[in-house]
Amino acid sequence: MYFKASAGLKLNNPVLQAALKKAQPLFTAKRRKGMASLAADGLDFETTRAAAAAIRQRVLDDLEHWLKTFEQKALATGAEVLWARDGAEVSRLVVELAQRHGVRTVTKSKSMLSEEAGLNAALSAAGIRPVETDLGEYIVQLAKEPPSHIIAPAVHKTIGEVDSLFAEAHGRPPQSRTSADIPLLAKEARQVLRAQFLAADMGISGANFLIAETGSAALMTNEGNGRMVTTLPRIHVVVTGIEKIVPTLADFATLMRLLPRSATGQDISNYVSLLTGVRREGDDEGPEKTVFILVDNGRANLLGGPFEAMLRCIRCGACMNHCPVYFALGGHAYGWVYPGPMGSVLTPLFSGIEQALDLPHASTGCNQCGSVCPVGIPLPDLMHGLREVQNARGLLAPGERRALALWGWIAARPRWYRWMTRLAARYLSWLAGDAQRIEVFGLLPEWTAGRDLPMRSRKTFQEQYAARKRD
Amino acid sequence: MRIALYVTCLIDLMRPSAGFAALRLLELTGADVHVPEGQTCCGQPAWSAGNRPLAINLAKKAVAELEAYDAVVIPSGSCADHLRHRYPELLKDDHAWSARAASVAARCHELSDFLVNVLPLPEVPGTFDGSVTYHDSCKGLRQLGIKTQPRALLARVQGLSLREMPDCEACCGFGGAFSVRFDAISTRIVDDKCDTILATGADAIVGGDLGCLLNIEGRLRRRGDTETRVLHFAEVLAGGSGS
Numbered sequence: 001m002y003f004k005a006s007a008g009l010k011l012n013n014p015v016l017q018a019a020l021k022k023a024q025p026l027f028t029a030k031r032r033k034g035m036a037s038l039a040a041d042g043l044d045f046e047t048t049r050a051a052a053a054a055i056r057q058r059v060l061d062d063l064e065h066w067l068k069t070f071e072q073k074a075l076a077t078g079a080e081v082l083w084a085r086d087g088a089e090v091s092r093l094v095v096e097l098a099q100r101h102g103v104r105t106v107t108k109s110k111s112m113l114s115e116e117a118g119l120n121a122a123l124s125a126a127g128i129r130p131v132e133t134d135l136g137e138y139i140v141q142l143a144k145e146p147p148s149h150i151i152a153p154a155v156h157k158t159i160g161e162v163d164s165l166f167a168e169a170h171g172r173p174p175q176s177r178t179s180a181d182i183p184l185l186a187k188e189a190r191q192v193l194r195a196q197f198l199a200a201d202m203g204i205s206g207a208n209f210l211i212a213e214t215g216s217a218a219l220m221t222n223e224g225n226g227r228m229v230t231t232l233p234r235i236h237v238v239v240t241g242i243e244k245i246v247p248t249l250a251d252f253a254t255l256m257r258l259l260p261r262s263a264t265g266q267d268i269s270n271y272v273s274l275l276t277g278v279r280r281e282g283d284d285e286g287p288e289k290t291v292f293i294l295v296d297n298g299r300a301n302l303l304g305g306p307f308e309a310m311l312r313c314i315r316c317g318a319c320m321n322h323c324p325v326y327f328a329l330g331g332h333a334y335g336w337v338y339p340g341p342m343g344s345v346l347t348p349l350f351s352g353i354e355q356a357l358d359l360p361h362a363s364t365g366c367n368q369c370g371s372v373c374p375v376g377i378p379l380p381d382l383m384h385g386l387r388e389v390q391n392a393r394g395l396l397a398p399g400e401r402r403a404l405a406l407w408g409w410i411a412a413r414p415r416w417y418r419w420m421t422r423l424a425a426r427y428l429s430w431l432a433g434d435a436q437r438i439e440v441f442g443l444l445p446e447w448t449a450g451r452d453l454p455m456r457s458r459k460t461f462q463e464q465y466a467a468r469k470r471d
Numbered sequence: 472m473r474i475a476l477y478v479t480c481l482i483d484l485m486r487p488s489a490g491f492a493a494l495r496l497l498e499l500t501g502a503d504v505h506v507p508e509g510q511t512c513c514g515q516p517a518w519s520a521g522n523r524p525l526a527i528n529l530a531k532k533a534v535a536e537l538e539a540y541d542a543v544v545i546p547s548g549s550c551a552d553h554l555r556h557r558y559p560e561l562l563k564d565d566h567a568w569s570a571r572a573a574s575v576a577a578r579c580h581e582l583s584d585f586l587v588n589v590l591p592l593p594e595v596p597g598t599f600d601g602s603v604t605y606h607d608s609c610k611g612l613r614q615l616g617i618k619t620q621p622r623a624l625l626a627r628v629q630g631l632s633l634r635e636m637p638d639c640e641a642c643c644g645f646g647g648a649f650s651v652r653f654d655a656i657s658t659r660i661v662d663d664k665c666d667t668i669l670a671t672g673a674d675a676i677v678g679g680d681l682g683c684l685l686n687i688e689g690r691l692r693r694r695g696d697t698e699t700r701v702l703h704f705a706e707v708l709a710g711g712s713g714s
Contacts, residue, residue: 004653007653007655007656008655011655011656011659324641324642324644324660324663325653325656325660328656328659328660329656360521361648361649361652361653362649362653362656363646363649364609364642364644364645364646364649364657364660365519365609365610365646365647365649366609366613366642366646367609367610367613367614368609368613368641368642370613371613384518384519384521386521387519387520387521388521388523389521390521391520391521391522391523392523396520396521400520404516404517404520404522404525405525407516408514408517408522408525408528408529410511411480411511411512411514411529412511412528412529412532414508414509414510414511417511417512421480421483421484424484425484428484428485437688437689437692439693444651446650446651446652446654447650447651447654447689448689449654449655449658450654450655450657450658450690450693451658451661451686451689451690451692451693452688452689452690452692452693453685453689454485454685454688454689454692454701455485456485456486456488457485457486457487457488459487460483460484460487461478461482461483461484461487461490461491462478462483462506462508464487464491465490465491465494465506466508
């Protein structure tokens with residue numbers, strides 16, 4: 001469904017609106033707390049983000065080198081490294097791997113890339129059961145929905161909805177719940193998931209970063225499920241984008257100062273895992289087989305181009321957490337894996353500019369996203385760049401193009417412009433009448449659908465000023 | 472100092488009183504103030520729509536009209552940002568224009584910033600019997616650092632008390648063409664803004680960008696609020712018919 005139509009449904013869903021209204025101040029308060037703790041550590045946000053952006057940019061400047069370095073190191077630790085051109089290839093590789101090793105149940109830690117690939121559907125189609133173990137992902141999996149936020153997948157759900165889903169899935173009667181019951185519901189999910197963790201033959205996770213110098217995947221989670229997914233099953237598959245590389249552990253440490261603080265306000269996430277290689281002799285735990293699947297899916301195309309900065313993204317979610325449009329609609333309205341400002345840039349770039357014509361315009365240009373981005377991605381500029389591409393390719397609606405061209409023609413001709421605005425002022429103030437506001441404006445009905453148009457003067461400034469000068 | 476007042480298309484058409492208020496304030500600084508006659512629109516709507524050729528065309532027109540002045544003052548953070556930051560970017564590859572655009576851009580100032588940091592306003596003629604709350608418009612705030620300037624000026628208005636609202640820096644949902652392209656989303660966002668404004672109990676909501684003010688006023692009125700006044704800070708500072 002197109003963004004605008006979908007947005008209409010979201011705006012008229014009172015349950016969703018209630019969930020979003022509740023979540024927004026919590027998200028922004030968390031980041032404020034994170035920034036306060038950054039300052040308390042004696043770190044300046046602008047300086048730290050410049051350093052973080054520089055690390056990410058250094059990788060993008062020579063991505064092939066860093067990928068090769070990572071591959072060599074990972075192979076040396078006993079891991080395997082596979083490459084996937086797109087989501088379909090990811091699914092094919094994972095399913096083949098699972099079938100080759102007789103895997104029947106897969107536990108999954110949060111991975112947005114597996115959403116890009118439609119991996120759960122592919123596994124299910126092959127008779128392999130994927131079990132999401134992040135609490136939010138578990139909830140949306142039960143609801144048969146995609147995540148609506150990259151770090152809070154079920155933020156669109158109310159506690160009542162979660163209870164109904166659990167009641168049905170866990171075979172118990174529904175109960176009336178308040179937010180005080182969240183720990184109870186988490187415990188309930190944990191008990192159900194415990195058996196899955198022990199039964200799974202394969203764990204699939206994403207990676208927050210890939211460390212080139214050690215060949216490790218860095219994973220940050222809050223629930224501990226990531227640890228179980230990556231250490232209990234015999235096979236661990238890491239599915240992640242090729243841009244997730246950072247050169248060194250020291251670079252990782254720099255990014256760690258900003259990622260959890262930007263995302264959840266934590267100084268550090270509850271669990272930070274550096275997953276390297278396979279279980280060695282004498283190790284108590286760990287997979288016998290570790291496979292990295294490094295995915296392009298449109299990323300390499302962006303290197304060296306006007307949208308390259310988007311590849312710096314470290315998936316913290318701060319842009320959507322500070323986006324008025326995101327919090328008016330929730331993530332599902334965006335139509336693909338990534339919502340909010342980062343999604344409005346990534347979706348057209350990854351799925352095709354023609355496929356998401358609305359998204360680059362779905363921004364007030366407020367730059368609340370750009371100002372909080374921990375790696376300094378100029379998100380409004382990138383959305384703007386996509387609008388220019390749309391224009392250059394003639395993708396704007398013909399009516400809109402004509403109206404803009406006509407306006408531009410007049411605006412370039414001051415005499416015409418003065419006469420047109422004089423007429424407009426008279427017409428508008430006549431429409432507005434004594435109340436000095438227009439309630440229904442036929443020429444621009446969208447404005448007056450939800451607002452009046454205030455209009456207090458019959459004459460333009462220029463007209464009045466010229467008269468004043470004459471006097 | 473020869474100053475050009477760049478009125479902006481929205482003020483010219485929709486709220487001339489804000490333009491005359493700006494003019495009065497600038498004249499109080501003792502500067503030689505002019506209103507260049509040929510001015511129309513800075514071209515931001517074209518830029519925002521992604522129509523670069525049209526945005527360039529209107530940028531050149533404005534640069535030619537404004538380059539004779541020592542300073543250009545704009546009673547809008549959004550338009551000031553466009554002249555200051557976008558003109559040099561739009562014209563950077565055009566040898567005949569790049570230096571001219573950069574030179575004009577460096578002389579462009581948002582009104583409150585100009586009256587605080589460039590040519591201080593010697594006296595504040597306006598009086599206001601009541602409380603106001605201030606909405607920080609996005610472009611002024613985040614691209615130009617307009618935050619303390621309008622507040623410092625409003626603090627000098629006799630009788631006025633400022634009641635800050637939480638989230639005064641949150642977007643009102645206007646966003647130019649966004650407000651009609653996605654009118655329902657825009658309305659949903661401005662509703663939040665109206666809620667926070669009304670919660671302050673202030674007599675007026677004051678801001679520095681007419682787009683935001685039309686959006687906020689339009690929604691307040693549609694919700695049935697006819698009491699809360701919606702004013703450009705220039706109108707409050709200048710007094711007279713505007714405020």
